[in-house]
Amino acid sequence: MSAQEPPAIVLVAYGSLDPEARKTYERIRAAFRREFPESEVRIAFTADFIRRKIARDGGKFVHNPLTALAELQDEGHADVVVQSLHVAPGSEFHEAAALVSALASVRGKFGFRNLEMGVPLLASGRDFDLTSEALAPEFDRVTIDGEVKNRPRSPEETAVVLTGHGTDHPADCAYSRMAKVLERDHRNVFLGTIDGFPGLEETMAEVKGAGVAKVRLIPFLVVAGGHAKKDLAGEDPRSWKCSFERAGFEVEVHLRGIGENPRVVGVFAEHTKMAVERFRTGE
Numbered sequence: 001m002s003a004q005e006p007p008a009i010v011l012v013a014y015g016s017l018d019p020e021a022r023k024t025y026e027r028i029r030a031a032f033r034r035e036f037p038e039s040e041v042r043i044a045f046t047a048d049f050i051r052r053k054i055a056r057d058g059g060k061f062v063h064n065p066l067t068a069l070a071e072l073q074d075e076g077h078a079d080v081v082v083q084s085l086h087v088a089p090g091s092e093f094h095e096a097a098a099l100v101s102a103l104a105s106v107r108g109k110f111g112f113r114n115l116e117m118g119v120p121l122l123a124s125g126r127d128f129d130l131t132s133e134a135l136a137p138e139f140d141r142v143t144i145d146g147e148v149k150n151r152p153r154s155p156e157e158t159a160v161v162l163t164g165h166g167t168d169h170p171a172d173c174a175y176s177r178m179a180k181v182l183e184r185d186h187r188n189v190f191l192g193t194i195d196g197f198p199g200l201e202e203t204m205a206e207v208k209g210a211g212v213a214k215v216r217l218i219p220f221l222v223v224a225g226g227h228a229k230k231d232l233a234g235e236d237p238r239s240w241k242c243s244f245e246r247a248g249f250e251v252e253v254h255l256r257g258i259g260e261n262p263r264v265v266g267v268f269a270e271h272t273k274m275a276v277e278r279f280r281t282g283e
Contacts, residue, residue: 006079007114009032009082010042011044012065013046015045015046016050018225018229021223024222024224027259028085029043042063042072044067046092046095046096069082078113079114081116082100084119084271085222087120087165088122088167089174090172100117101117116275116276116279118272121264121268123271128177131178132178132184133263134258142252142253148256153214153216156188156212158188158214160216161191161240162192163192163193163231163232163240164196164219165196166195166197168195178191190207192240200243204244208247214249214251216251217251219258222259224257232253
């Protein structure tokens with residue numbers, strides 16, 4: 001691939017029904033356009049029920065990975081990177097990667113010259129380190145009435161609890177590693193998951209052992225959609241906010257997806273650059 005032929009980029013996420021969360025995806029897209037100014041950048045959702053409900057409710061059509069690639073191929077794009085916006089390489093990522101692998105084998109006028117997959121946020125040891133560094137400023141922020149406010153914390157008084165999605169896929173182990181990296185890099189910063197390990201029970205036990213009076217909840221999710229607003233910060237008794245309050249903690253929330261953090265987006269962009277490099281090296 002020559003320098004005069006920039007690749008098209010498809011940003012692939014699970015998706016969200018929350019309009020504010022979808023704005024985060026658009027901001028990520030805008031960041032990619034700045035980083036890759038000559039590339040066509042599009043968004044695709046893997047969750048068909050989300051795509052269809054957005055369309056039914058009068059929103060614009062959102063591609064899935066297959067239709068996004070078909071459109072790019074029809075428009076004449078020969079070189080494409082499909083960049084995962086997933087946190088960990090779970091089942092949604094592997095389904096998209098399988099599609100890319102299959103289409104990359106197609107030759108002739110219906111195929112691509114180069115088609116590569118960019119890996120999720122947490123795909124190498126360096127990714128964990130970079131993510132830990134990138135998130136540090138978020139620990140000193142809270143969200144009040146939808147506005148982000150700077151509120152430096154005292155680690156002796158306030159623990160940060162990052163909450164990810166989790167998965168029943170073996171990639172769930174990425175969250176345990178991320179938790180250990182955060183523990184190494186920051187005082188009284190913990191990570192738990194909604195549907196994986198460590199869960200609420202394990203995370204609660206660690207926070208109790210820290211001897212703090214306050215907890216600051218932050219989504220470890222690319223966008224602050226339904227999971228962040230309901231499972232993390234909602235008023236349902238089973239939410240993390242209510243659970244920590246019942247345990248006697250004063251709870252603050254910083255309701256902002258990590259996709260709003262430019263350095264986190266930069267990790268995704270680096271993965272896209274690595275995929276482009278594979279065009280040139282053939283590796």
